[in-house]
Amino acid sequence: MRLVTIQASAFKSTFETLKDILNDVNIFFRPDGVSMCTLDVARTSLVDLFLAKENFEEYECDEEEIICGVNIANTFKLFKTITNTDVLTLSIPPGGKEYLHIEISSEAKKQSSKFDLKLLDIDESRIEVPEIPNDQIVSTTLPSTDFQRLCRDMSNIGSEIAIARKENVLKLQCEGDFANQETSIETCERIDTSFSGTYSLRYLNIFTKATAMCSTVSLMQETNNRFLILKYNVANLGELKFYLASKQQG
Template structure:
C-alpha cells in the first residue's frame, strides 16, 4: 500500500539526485519515509536518499518496494506547474503507479525490483576532514576543473586552513581556494583525493546552488557529499570512489 501527495518541486529534487547516477532505481516505501539507494553501473558513485513522511502533504505506506524508470517519472513530474501537487497511488494488483497532477492522470508501469541492480551498502567512513560549502561554490570549482582536465582533486591544506578544488591539465592548471571565511563550516584534517570529474559533474548537477553541502574527505579516500532538500525533510548523500593518484 502506498498513497501520497507531494509538491512537484520536492519530487523533482528527489528524482534529480538519483537520475544523475542511474536510469532505474528501487524506491522503498517505508512507513516513516521514502528511501532510495543506488550505485552506478561502474560502482564508482553511490546515492542514498531519504524523504521523510513529513515532507509530503500526506503519506501512507507499509514498507513496499517499487522499481521505476527515473527519466519517465521526471518527465511526468515536469508536467506540473510550479506549486502543483503530485498525487501518487500504487495499484498493488496491476503493479502500476497512478500519478495525478491537476486533472492529468498518468499510469506508470513499474519495473520488477528484482530486475534492478542491487542497492549498495553505503559504508560508514570516519573521514578526517569536513567542509560545509555552498552548492554555488562547488559548482564554480567543478566548472573550472572541467576547463583543463577529466579529473578533480579535493584537498585540505591544514596549515593554510583552506579547502582546495584543483585540476591539472596538460598545459594549464586551475584551483579554487576556499578559506575558513569562504566556508559555512570547516573541520580541517588530512585530506587529499583525486576523483573522476564526470561523476562529480553529474552529482553537481543535482545539487541546488543554495544548498549547504557537507563534504567529508580523507587521503585517497572516497568523498561524501551531503545536502538537504524539501525544507530539510529530505536528505541526499552522494559517495564517490577516488582515483589512485600516480605521481
C-alpha cells in the same frame, strides 16, 4: 501507500539529476519514509536518498515495505511537467504491484493531471551505505552554485579534481595539457587532521545538477580516502547523498 507534497519541484529536480547516472532502480516506501540506495551503471558512485515521512503533507504506508521498480528517465518525463505551485501525489493501492499512480495538481490553475507509471521487476542487490565514524570524517559546506561553477570551469582544463582540506582551508586543484588551476577557500572551522583525494570531474558535474534544489552542498571526506560524499537537502523533504570513489588511495 499514499503521499502528498507541496514540494513537487524537489522530486522533479531529484529525478532530473539522477537520470544521467541511473537507469532502472528500486524505490522503497516504508512506514518511516521513502528511500533509494543504488550504484550507478559504471559502479563508480553510490546514490543514497531518504525522504522522511514527517516532511510530507500526507504520508501513509501500512506495509513493512513496498518496492517500486522504475526507469528514472521515464519517470522524469512525467515529473518534467511539474511547476513551482504544483502538488504531487503518489499512490499504490493495497495489493497493487503493476502501477504507480501519479497526480500533479494545481489549485491556482484549477488543473490536475494523472498518470499510471508501469512498475518494473528489477532484480537489484541491496546496497549497504558505508558507516563512517564522526571522528574519521570532515564536512565542508559551500554555496552549491560556487561548487558547481568550480567543477564546470575545471572540467575545461582537466578530467580530475584534487580536493584537500587542511586546517581552515579547502583547496581544489586540477591539471591539464595547457594549464593548471588551484582555488583555495577559507572555511569557518579549523581541523587538526588533513583530508585529500582525487575525483572524476565528469561525475561531479552530473552530481552538481542537484544545485537547482539546494543552495548549499556539504563536501564530506574521510580519513581512509575511499570516497567523497556530496550531501544535498531535497528542499525540506530529506537528503540526497552521492558517494564518489576516489581515484587515488592514501
